Amino acid sequence: MKKKIFLYYLILTVIGVFIAGLMISEISQKYYKAELEEKLKNNAKLIQLQLSEYRRLGISVDYNKSAKQYSSVLYPEGNSTPLKDQSNYLRVTFIDKSGKVLGESQKDYQTMDNHINRKEVQQALNGEIGKDTRFSRELKLNLLYIAVPSTPEGVITRVSVPLIQLRNIEEIIFIYTGIGVFASIILTAIIAFWFSNRITKPVNELIKVTKDISDGNxxxxxxxxxxxxxxxxxxxxxxxxxxxxxxxxxxxxxxxxVESIINSMYSGVIAVDNNLRIMLINTISCGMFGIKNGPGVIGMNIIEIVRNNKVNNMLKDTIKNNIPYNAEISIGPPIDKTYKVYATPIKTNSPKQINSGGIVTIHDVTNLKKLEQIRTEFVSNVTHELKTPLTSIRGFIETLKSGAIEDKNVAVKFLDIIDIEAERLSILINDILQLSEIESRQRDSDIACHNIKDIVKEVLDMLQGVSAKKGVKLDVEVEEDIKVNANRNRIKQMLINLIDNAIKYNFENGTVEIRVYKKEAKIFFIVKDNGIGIDDQHIPRIFERFYRVDKGRSRNMGGTGLGLSIVKHIVNSYNGNINITSKPGKGTEFIIQLPA
Incomplete structure (x- = not known):
């Protein structure tokens, strides 16, 4: 832009100077020519007046001699050079009515052509002052001719001069015009440079600022x-x-x-336009469908991104029919997930367009499904666990009613069995109540600081008879002065369940190792046996309610299937963790970590 302004300004100035020069030249020539014409008219009239006076006085006139005299007197410097070299003189010519030359100041009048057809002569013959400009081949100049009307004697006086001054004026104007152009170019260049800088500098500044803003500043x-x-x-x-x-x-x-809220949602959200191009997608949705570079998929077709026909078809149908839909979908492997999907159209205020796309919200209901399954299994298991002893009790009661009560030995035996089954029911109900209490409490009660060694001693006193009956040795090692801030009964229940299982599922004359120590602000409880062990396939489910590795054997040993589930819940309630390692035929080891 700067160059263009500079160039345009320079060109306009040069053109202006040239036009001004031409106009000055034309005006100068016009005024010079007008002044010269007036001068020649006066000279011609003066000559004619003088000749009339001569004739009035009766003096004979020699027109050729008079022409030379008048030329010499009126313009003396014009006779100092030969005619061929003269370019500035006054020429006087006398012509009669027939066009014949009577006298000539610069040439031999006798050799001159008849001038009747000359323009200025014709005008003079008509009583006007004749005027004409013609090119002289001899002088290579234009000459100005002025002829005054004829005298009573019929003689026309004509004077002429070469227009040398016009050429000089043209040369002078050309020279000064050239100098003016050169000077104006220099001056204009300076002014144009300054002017273009003044205009383009702020414009360039605005352009730079605009670019910075477009770049994000x-x-x-x-x-x-x-x-x-x-x-x-x-x-x-x-x-x-x-x-x-x-x-x-x-x-x-x-x-x-909006993005923070959308991406913080637990549910997945995907919005598309009428052409199924993605307008919005949150992080949860990307994780659900394995989509990488979430922001990079905006504008892409959802069919190319989400490889689930059910979701895609729901979006198509909700956009097409303008009604909501819902369904359950399953995604997996590696992790099987169940989702509840709701598809709804995006409403618009335009009467010409019923909707502007569709939106799906996806809720992970896997845990709800699992909880529902666990609840169903729990009810089924509780029913089964209650039904077995109740059936046994009712059977023996019916037998006693039928007359077996009369046989004292049989009656006592049956009553002992009924007592055992009732005890099983009591233990089962007690375990269920304990599990329910642990689950329902967000925080345990009766929290106090207790010595671990004292709690372990109480547990061993309770289980000493069971281990001695089976011949299982209890190898105990507890560090001194380990304190735990917890509910004493919960810690006892946890250890009782672990050690009791280790004794039950051990071989005769086996060993149960019990270790308690403190390390890095954590208390470690280790219960290890060398009994029957557990297959790897059962370990992930070992802490589920009523789950038994060997159901028949567990029932025969009096287990309810809730012991390890209670242990897991107690550990979780104190922000601890539990790990299990086991090999079939070699034993099982439980490692519990609780905050000190």
């Missing part, structure tokens, strides 16, 4: 301080940039809030 402002239109443009631009920055900041803030 919305705080950029123009510092142009002028009192012209560019200054006004700069101020308007700054106002626009300020509003743009505020609007974008507001939009960015809203987008960040």
């Amino acid at each position: 919305f705080s950029r402002r123009s510092d142009i301080n002028l009192d012209d239109e560019i200054g006004e443009l700069s101020r308007t631009f700054n106002i626009m940039a300020e509003k743009l920055e505020y609007t974008l900041a507001e939009m960015t803030d809203k987008n960040i809030k």
Whole structure:
């Protein structure tokens, strides 16, 4: 732009100088010619007046001699050079009515052609002052001819001069015009450079500021301080940039809030337009469908991204029919998940368009399904566990009613069996109540600081008879002065269940190792036996309610199937963790870590 302004300014100036030069030249020639014409008219009239006076006095006139005398007197410097070299003189010619030359100041009049057809002569014969300009081949100049009307004697007086001054004027004007053009070019170049800088510098500044803003620097402002239109443009631009920055900041803030809310949702959200192009997708949805680079899929067709026909078809149907849909879908492996999907159309206010796309919300109901399954299994297991002893009790009661009560030995035996089954029911109900109590409490009660060694001693006293009956040795090693901040009965219940299982599922004359020690602000409880062990396939489910590795054997040993589930819940309630390692035929080891 700067170069263009400079070039245009220079060209306009040069053109202007040339036009001015031409006009000055034309005006100068016009005025010079008009002045010369008037001078020649006066000279011709003066000569004619003098000749008339001579004739009035009766003096004979020699026109050829008179022509030379008048030329010499009126323009003496014109006779100092030969005719062929003269370019500045006054020429006097006398012509009669027939066009014959009577006298000539510069030539031999006798050799001259008849002048009747000359323009100026014709005008003079008509009583007017004749005037004409013709090119002289001898002088290679234009000559100006003036002829005054004839005297009563019929003689026309004609004077002429070469227009040498016009050529000189043209040369002078050309020279000065050239000098003016050269000077104007230099001056114009300086002015144009300054002017173009004055215009383009603020424009370039605005361009730079605009580029910075387009690159994301919305705080950029123009510092142009002028009192012209560019200054006004700069101020308007700054106002626009300020509003743009505020609007974008507001939009960015809203987008960040919306994205934060959407991405913080536990449920998946995907919105598409009428062409199934993705308009919005949150992080949870990307994780559900294994989509990488979530922001990069905006604008892509959902069919290319989400490889689930049920979801895609629901979106198509909700957009097409403008009604909501819902369904359950399963995704997996590696991890089988169950999702509840709701598809709804995106409503618009336009009567011409029923909706502008569709949105699906996806809820992970895997845990709900598992809980429902666990509840169903729990009810089934509890029913089964209650039904077996109750059936046995009712059977023996019916037998006693039928007359067996009369046989004292049989009656006592049956009553002992009924007592055992009732005890099983009591233990089962007690375990269920304990498990329910642990689960329902977010925080345990009766928390106090207890010595672990004292708790372990109480547990061993309770289980000493069971281990001695089976011939299982209890190898105990507990560090001194280990304190735990917990409910004493919960810790006892945890150890009782672990050690009792280790004794039950051990071989005769086996060993149960019990280790308790403190390390890195954690208390480690280790219960290890060398009994029957557990297959790897059962370990992931060992802490589930009523889960038994060998159901028949567990029932014969009096287990309810809730012991390890209670242990797991007690450990979780104290923010601890439990690990199990086992080999069939070699034994099982439980390692519990609780905060000290």
